[in-house]
Amino acid sequence: MEFLLLFWEYFKIGLFTIGGGYAMLPLVTQVVERRGWLTSAELINFIGVAESTPGPFAINLATFIGVKVGGTTSLGVFGSILGAFTATFAVVLPSLIIIIVVTKLFERFKTNKYVQSVLYGIKPVVVGLILSAVITVGCSVILPELKLTAITKEGFSQFNWISLIIVAVFFPLSKIKIKNRKIHPIILIVLSAAVGIVLFGALKITQ
Amino acid sequence: MKKVSLWQIFITFFKTGLFTFGGGYAMISILEEELITKKQWITAQDMLDMLVIAESTPGVIAVNTATSVGYRLRGFWGAVIATLGVVLPSFIIITGLSFVIEAIADNVWYKAAFTGIQACVIILIINAFTKMAKQLERDWFNAILVIAAFGVATFTDFNVIFLIIIGGVLGVCYMLIRQAVINKKARRLQSDETSSTADSSDGNTADVAPMRSADETRGDNPPLETADTDGADAVSENGQNGGE
Numbered sequence: 001m002e003f004l005l006l007f008w009e010y011f012k013i014g015l016f017t018i019g020g021g022y023a024m025l026p027l028v029t030q031v032v033e034r035r036g037w038l039t040s041a042e043l044i045n046f047i048g049v050a051e052s053t054p055g056p057f058a059i060n061l062a063t064f065i066g067v068k069v070g071g072t073t074s075l076g077v078f079g080s081i082l083g084a085f086t087a088t089f090a091v092v093l094p095s096l097i098i099i100i101v102v103t104k105l106f107e108r109f110k111t112n113k114y115v116q117s118v119l120y121g122i123k124p125v126v127v128g129l130i131l132s133a134v135i136t137v138g139c140s141v142i143l144p145e146l147k148l149t150a151i152t153k154e155g156f157s158q159f160n161w162i163s164l165i166i167v168a169v170f171f172p173l174s175k176i177k178i179k180n181r182k183i184h185p186i187i188l189i190v191l192s193a194a195v196g197i198v199l200f201g202a203l204k205i206t207q
Numbered sequence: 208m209k210k211v212s213l214w215q216i217f218i219t220f221f222k223t224g225l226f227t228f229g230g231g232y233a234m235i236s237i238l239e240e241e242l243i244t245k246k247q248w249i250t251a252q253d254m255l256d257m258l259v260i261a262e263s264t265p266g267v268i269a270v271n272t273a274t275s276v277g278y279r280l281r282g283f284w285g286a287v288i289a290t291l292g293v294v295l296p297s298f299i300i301i302t303g304l305s306f307v308i309e310a311i312a313d314n315v316w317y318k319a320a321f322t323g324i325q326a327c328v329i330i331l332i333i334n335a336f337t338k339m340a341k342q343l344e345r346d347w348f349n350a351i352l353v354i355a356a357f358g359v360a361t362f363t364d365f366n367v368i369f370l371i372i373i374g375g376v377l378g379v380c381y382m383l384i385r386q387a388v389i390n391k392k393a394r395r396l397q398s399d400e401t402s403s404t405a406d407s408s409d410g411n412t413a414d415v416a417p418m419r420s421a422d423e424t425r426g427d428n429p430p431l432e433t434a435d436t437d438g439a440d441a442v443s444e445n446g447q448n449g450g451e
Contacts, residue, residue: 016368020268022335026360026367034364041325046308048324051331053304054225055297056234056269063301071309084302092290095266099274100286102260110259114379119263121378123342124349125370128356130336135361137332141325148361166326174330186228189327196323197316 003086006069009035010062010090018119019126021057026129028061029136037069040140047137052186062087142167162199166192211248211280213288219246220273220292227269234269234293238276248280269293348381 009031017024025047032038038046050060063084070083102109109115139146141163146155174188219241227234235258242248249257257279261271270290277289311317343349352374359365 012368014267015265016371017267018265018371019262019339022332023339024267025332030360030364030367044325044328045321047328047331048321049304049308050301051328052228053297053300054228055300056224056227056267056293058267059270059294059297060301063298064305067302067305077306080305081302084298084305088294088298091267092270092294095264095270096274096286096290098264098266099260099271100278100283102264103257103275103278106256106260110256113382115263117378117382118375119378121352121374121376121381122371123339123374124352125356125374127336127339127343127349128353128358129360129367129370130332130339131353131357132360134329134332134336135357138329141329149364160322162322163326163329166323167329170327171330171333174334184228185331188330189324192323192327193320194323196321196326197319200316200319200322 002069002073003082005035006066006083006086007090010066010087011093013062014091015094017058018122022130022133023126024058024061025133026136028065029133032065037065040137041144042068044137044141048189052189059088059091062091138167162196166195169195211285213281213284216277216280216285217288217292220277220289221295223273224269224293224296235272238272242276249276253279352377 013024013027013031016027029040029043032043033040046061046064050057050064053060066084066087067080068083070079070081070086073079073083075082136148139148142160143156143158144160145158170188170192173191174183174185176183223234223237223241227237239251239254243251243254257272257275260275261268264271270293273289273293274286278286281288340353343353356370356374359370360367
């Protein structure tokens with residue numbers, strides 16, 4: 001049953017993602033939360049891992065969520081692998097079907113005014129959704145108690161100033177260009193992990 | 208296009224999947240090098256066409272590109288094999304890695320490292336946002352949709368899939384309204400012209416006629432362009448779309 005659900009949710013995610021990896025994120029966040037598949041900290045951790053391991057970001061994320069969901073079944077390791085397969089297959093299947101059809105009809109597809117206007121309407125929505133992901137992820141890291149759909153005073157009780165400082169320092173760093181190339185995201189991730197370890201170590205020593 | 212074996216397709220895309228970090232766009236430069244320059248399986252124009260498809264169809268861009276190239280090279284099985292090739296490295300690496308992550312998830316140093324990484328992830332998403340936002344035209348339609356989608360997705364539990372569907376529907380409505388406005392203007396202008404000259408009858412019969420005639424009148428009548436630049440933009444766009 002869990003596998004069918006995983007397939008269905010990821011098929012929908014694959015079908016409604018336009019614009020690639022990060023456009024998929026808002027859909028993933030919502031599904032994962034609604035189904036209770038991962039905690040938001042687990043998801044955010046894994047976004048970092050997915051970005052710094054080989055392969056398309058969105059596929060990495062799908063595979064990982066599949067492993068997690070499959071792992072909760074009674075099938076153990078086999079369940080994890082089956083889950084990974086289910087999610088990856090489901091997210092790729094809409095692409096496979098649609099691309100084959102569209103490649104055949106490419107010339108008509110490219111100039112069709114309805115296709116163009118649907119895309120014209122979807123693009124700003126996707127941009128709004130990614131901005132929403134910025135705020136949602138930002139809040140769950142910096143204000144972990146805050147629920148954006150039901151804001152209360154208690155939500156502000158816990159404040160991760162360390163994360164905020166890292167964001168403030170790394171954001172300009174991500175914009176710096178060396179020899180006309182921006183610093184690669186993997187380097188940023190490794191650096192930020194190092195900063196996390198150093199800060200934690202420093203805190204431990206002072207305590 | 209050359210005749211390529213399925214095995215070659217598989218190996219090429221497996222390698223591409225293995226050496227791509229991040230997302231689709233990182234993969235595209237590798238694919239260009241591999242497919243156009245080195246192997247000469249496809250031309251630069253083919254690649255550009257496939258990129259248009261990959262970006263404007265649902266799904267992961269890297270996978271869409273692989274499927275598209277595979278399909279062009281060897282039809283259905285080419286598409287399946289290319290997709291399998293590009294996804295397999297992720298599948299193997301992530302499945303393996305997730306067991307390692309499970310095992311060390313409670314380690315304090317691991318947690319400390321991820322305190323840093325979580326903050327970095329925020330930046331990655333901010334950068335993805337600014338990159339996509341830059342590609343949008345600056346008009347009120349886009350502005351309203353960005354803000355509305357952001358507000359609803361952030362502060363309510365409304366399903367984001369419905370937001371995407373609504374966006375598509377609004378896109379079509381917007382196009383139809385703009386077209387109607389332009390047609391009306393063109394007709395008014397045309398009736399003005401018919402009263403003086405009788406040369407406008409040629410553009411009134413075909414189904415694309417309203418748009419084409421609008422285009423022509425725009426060319427003939429500079430005053431329209433200066434009067435309403437927004438409308439003129441729409442005319443050229445619709446003229447293009449209707450020109451197939």
